[in-house]
Amino acid sequence: MSEAEVLALPVSVPLELANRALGIGRTRGYQWAKEGTYPIEVLRYGQAYRVRRVDILEYLGIASADGREKVA
Numbered sequence: 001m002s003e004a005e006v007l008a009l010p011v012s013v014p015l016e017l018a019n020r021a022l023g024i025g026r027t028r029g030y031q032w033a034k035e036g037t038y039p040i041e042v043l044r045y046g047q048a049y050r051v052r053r054v055d056i057l058e059y060l061g062i063a064s065a066d067g068r069e070k071v072a
Contacts, residue, residue, distance in 0.1 A: 003062060009053045015042065018051035022059065 001021045009021070019029035022039065032038040033049050040055040057063035 003060075006053075006056060006060060006062060009056065012043070012050045012052050013056070015049035015051060018042075018056055021056050 006021050009017070013021075015029055015033055016026060018024075018040075019026055022029075024032075024039075029038065030049070033042045038051075040051060040059050043050045043052070054063060
């Protein structure tokens, strides 16, 4: 997933989309989410797993810890 695609993500995304953005396989991503070892915070809503865009951006080094996008 390109940087532009990651920047265009909505505020929160399903775990599968977060896996794609982080380069994590589907099975491994769900395994880590269930174990609590996913590299960023995973939110659980009933049966659904979601990840915040700001956490993805920070993990990838696209945004700072305060959530503001870095300017190249």
